[in-house]
Amino acid sequence: MSISMKAEIKNIEQLEAENAELRAKLRDATAIVDSIRDGSVDALVVKDSDGNPKVFAIESADYTYRILIEKFTEGALSITEKGLILYANSYFGSLMEKPGGIPGMHIRDFLATPGDWETIQENIRSGILRMEILLKAESRTIPVEMSFTDLHPTVPAIGVVVIDLTEKKMREESLLDYQGQLTSKIHELHTTNTDLEQVIHVISHDLKEPLRKILTYTNQLQEYSQTVFSETDQKWISIVNKSAVRLNSLLDDVVKYAFTGQRVxxxxxxxxxxxxxxxxxxxxxxxxxxxxxxxxxxxxxxxxxxxxxxxxxxxxxxxxxxxxxxxxxxxxxxxxxxxxxxxxxxxxxxxxxxxxxxxxxxxxxxxxxxxxxxxxxxxxxxxxxxxxxxxxxxxxxxxxxxxxxxxxxxxxxxxxxxxx
Missing domain, CATH: 3.30.565.10 (Histidine kinase-like ATPase, C-terminal domain)
Structure with missing residues (x-):
């Protein structure tokens, strides 16, 4: 076989290989286009000349869906398994005080505590798909609840919902403060009740003892009043006796009322x-x-x-x-x-x-x-x-x-x- 014929055969084999490679790329491109058309792709990650990943967001045909996500009053993200952010709605950008440029960043860039991304990955593998965590915005640290949804195999990504817990934490702190005040008031009330019990003891024993003597002696005086005392004296003795009876009844009622508050x-x-x-x-x-x-x-x-x-x-x-x-x-x-x-x-x-x-x-x-x-x-x-x-x-x-x-x-x- 001549040299020219061998070269021609090699060229044919090379052309066939190149043709096969082009067909494979065409199939990949067709798959990407189909994914873009049906809205299952949020972004494309393409390496630049230096090998660094570049994220290109895609405006899906499912415009209503995207508008809904943008209107959320909660943060919404889609990230790769390695934490690269493919999409972030405007609420998340506002929360992080970074209105643009979030796609292409790593979720780790917004985590306040080193090692949290590794914890998130471990939790997802363990089936723990909701956790409270701290995010760092441009000027402050924000407590949030992050919920993760594995979108595989439909989409090779992880959906993330971010809820700002700032107001909730403030309410919890206020509640703890109120609980502390309530505990203090309960202690004061307990002290007051102890004092009242002592007062009731004085009423039911120390005050009633001299009152019993008044009743006893006025009753005896009334028995002899008709023969010993004048009508005026008898009237005064009767007034004292009736007053003592009313006072005794009043003290009994006060003690009953006080002890009624104690649930047996x-x-x-x-x-x-x-x-x-x-x-x-x-x-x-x-x-x-x-x-x-x-x-x-x-x-x-x-x-x-x-x-x-x-x-x-x-x-x-x-x-x-x-x-x-x-x-x-x-x-x-x-x-x-x-x-x-x-x-x-x-x-x-x-x-x-x-x-x-x-x-x-x-x-x-x-x-x-x-x-x-x-x-x-x-x-x-x-x-x-x-x-x-x-x-x-x-x-x-x-x-x-x-x-x-x-x-x-x-x-x-x-x-x-x-x-x-």
Missing amino acids: KDQVVNLNVVIDEVLEDLEISIGESNFKVTAPELPKLLASDVQLRQLFANLFSNAIKYRREEDPAITISSSRTFLDEIPYICVTLSDNGIGMRTEDLRQIFTVFKRLHNRDEYSGNGIGLAICKKIMDNHGGRIEVSSEVGVGTKFNLYFPADLIV
Whole structure:
């Protein structure tokens, strides 16, 4: 074979190789063009003459999608597995105080702590796709939450959503500050309660002891007053005795009110049993007034037995005290209801007594508030305040409605979760 023929054969083989190489490049180019057309490519990374990667962002045909990403109030990125940023929306640029030139940078350029990129890579490999991290902007450090989505195999990239946590962290710091203040206030309140307990101890023991002596001696003086003292002396002794009785009653009520605020251990309480026992205690008053009580089967509650006895004793005593002359009665009922979409069991006590004016209803639960003179009706104005405190202790409410000459209705709302 001649030399010229061998050269010609070599040229043909070279041309075929070059042709195959061109076909391969054409296939790659066609694939890139197809990817650009269907919007699956955000950017092209091309090495320059020095071998450095250059990123060219592509404006996809899916214009609506890109507008949506740009309108996000959160940062949005797409990065390569090695951390090269292919795309960043305008919010991320604004957050980093760098409105342009972010594509082509490395995500590491924005991480405030060295080694965070390696931590991110390890987390992604471990399936931890959300983490809090610090980013460094031009003038400040920003706490953010970064969420990662592996877009493989559809797109060889990682999607990143960046949420600014600055306001959240500020709220958390404020909350911690408030918690510290609350802890301090609780400590102060505990100290105050301790002081109040000491005052109550003084009232219930130290003050009542001399008062008992006054009552004892004035009672003895009254027994002999008719034969020993003048009418004026007898009147003065009677005034002292009545004042001492009222003071003793007032001290008892103050102590009851103070200790009502202490929530005792809950137990299963049968309301029918409580009411029967309270009515038994008030048997003499009920008998003297011919008072009629009607009570159906009532629920059992997880509550304070002692406080519920006090609650119903106060309400029954009021109904008896402010009764009408003819056929005085009180009717008890219960029903399930909702207040502000919260379920309650409502126990209602309705009497046919003298009633109250509407303008007086707002103040009847105030301590020491009386609607009548002591000459008309006895009492210290604490009973209903105690009732309200008991209902507060059980997470409930007490409401009242009344009409002069018709009667009064008390609604006791117990949370439904107290029902046994």
